[in-house]
Amino acid sequence: MEEKPHLTGLTRQELAEFVKALGEPSYRADQILRGIRGRRVRDVEGLTDLPKAFREKLSETASVSSLKVLSKYVSEDGTRRYLMETAAGHPVETVFIPTENRDTICFSSQSGCPLKCDFCLTAKLGLLSNLTAGEIVEQIIIVLNDVYGEGNETPHGTNLVAMGAGEPFLNFDELLKAVRILSEENGLHIVPRRITVSTAGIVPKILEFAELETRPNLAISLSAPNDELRGRLMPINRKWNIEELLSAAKTFQNTLRRGETFTFEYVLLDGVNDSPETARELAELLKSHGLQKAKVNLIAHNAADPLPYGPPSAENVARFKSILESEGIPAYVRTPRGRDIFAACGQLAAKKEAAITSA
Numbered sequence: 001m002e003e004k005p006h007l008t009g010l011t012r013q014e015l016a017e018f019v020k021a022l023g024e025p026s027y028r029a030d031q032i033l034r035g036i037r038g039r040r041v042r043d044v045e046g047l048t049d050l051p052k053a054f055r056e057k058l059s060e061t062a063s064v065s066s067l068k069v070l071s072k073y074v075s076e077d078g079t080r081r082y083l084m085e086t087a088a089g090h091p092v093e094t095v096f097i098p099t100e101n102r103d104t105i106c107f108s109s110q111s112g113c114p115l116k117c118d119f120c121l122t123a124k125l126g127l128l129s130n131l132t133a134g135e136i137v138e139q140i141i142i143v144l145n146d147v148y149g150e151g152n153e154t155p156h157g158t159n160l161v162a163m164g165a166g167e168p169f170l171n172f173d174e175l176l177k178a179v180r181i182l183s184e185e186n187g188l189h190i191v192p193r194r195i196t197v198s199t200a201g202i203v204p205k206i207l208e209f210a211e212l213e214t215r216p217n218l219a220i221s222l223s224a225p226n227d228e229l230r231g232r233l234m235p236i237n238r239k240w241n242i243e244e245l246l247s248a249a250k251t252f253q254n255t256l257r258r259g260e261t262f263t264f265e266y267v268l269l270d271g272v273n274d275s276p277e278t279a280r281e282l283a284e285l286l287k288s289h290g291l292q293k294a295k296v297n298l299i300a301h302n303a304a305d306p307l308p309y310g311p312p313s314a315e316n317v318a319r320f321k322s323i324l325e326s327e328g329i330p331a332y333v334r335t336p337r338g339r340d341i342f343a344a345c346g347q348l349a350a351k352k353e354a355a356i357t358s359a
């Protein structure tokens with residue numbers, strides 16, 4: 001059976017073509033967009049700008065939502081993790097992280113992940129499916145509705161990070177389409193500069209990303225300063241080694257424009273990559289590639305069974321940061337959020353424990 005088009009995943013242009021094919025005037029596309037993106041409606045019935053007859057026709061030919069929320073988990077620190085399911089039954093996880101100044105939504109680009117980072121629970125799932133642009137956008141809509149209420153305006157300043165399950169650069173086209181939809185006119189008003197995409201190091205895509213006229217911010221997950229260690233922690237390093245990765249990173253850095261950010265992510269694992277020697281080796285590596293201006297985000301590993309690593313001590317984290325800073329490299333420690341509900345970095349694995357509320 002042919003799948004109905006998912007209107008949430010259509011660009012404005014595609015939607016205009018879709019309504020035209022149904023014999024409707026082009027302003028119907030804007031009416032639909034005002035409903036789906038402006039009021040964040042999740043069913044055809046809610047598109048009340050449209051005449052009833054057209055709504056009936058639409059519900060036969062298209063869908064507005066495809067994700068189903070199975071559970072919502074609320075952390076004691078206010079973080080929320082949503083476990084959803086695609087129409088094909090694949091799990092999708094999204095995390096809402098509130099802070100005093102701005103809220104962040106961490107979304108997934110794939111169900112599961114084909115990469116096998118040794119410190120990440122998602123890796124254990126393998127790749128279940130690539131998410132469509134509609135499924136990516138819908139995650140944001142679902143979270144915004146839950147947090148701010150359906151129909152209420154999206155607060156300016158909400159940040160999005162593609163750091164949930166999956167390697168976004170292995171789902172490049174759908175990811176970029178979702179970014180376009182999120183920032184289009186009549187949209188959710190989330191401009192690309194409020195979005196950060198994190199890659200484990202898909203080198204050809206970093207180079208392609210560097211060429212884009214409009215693009216989100218970039219983060220590269222590094223987590224080790226040499227090929228021997230990185231190859232063990234992140235097997236993708238065996239395909240594109242550190243030299244190739246940093247050369248692509250340098251190319252990207254050379255194209256940075258005002259307001260864009262570029263960071264390295266570094267997951268600190270107790271006794272594995274958190275020593276002073278490793279910090280100095282990392283500083284040397286970045287400096288030797290002219291990348292010392294890129295910010296380094298230090299993320300203390302979130303221990304979770306059956307991962308074979310422990311979290312670094314607070315002392316090691318502070319020492320690692322101060323060594324990088326003493327070498328002139330801006331380093332920040334990312335505070336872990338939502339550990340108690342398996343929402344923290346590396347913990348997303350469709351866990352069903354600790355359900356506190358159902359969405």
Ligand code: SF4
Nearest residue numbers: 113115117120123166
């Ligand atoms: S860290 Fe990211 S890229 Fe690596 S296995 Fe986990 S989800 Fe995939």
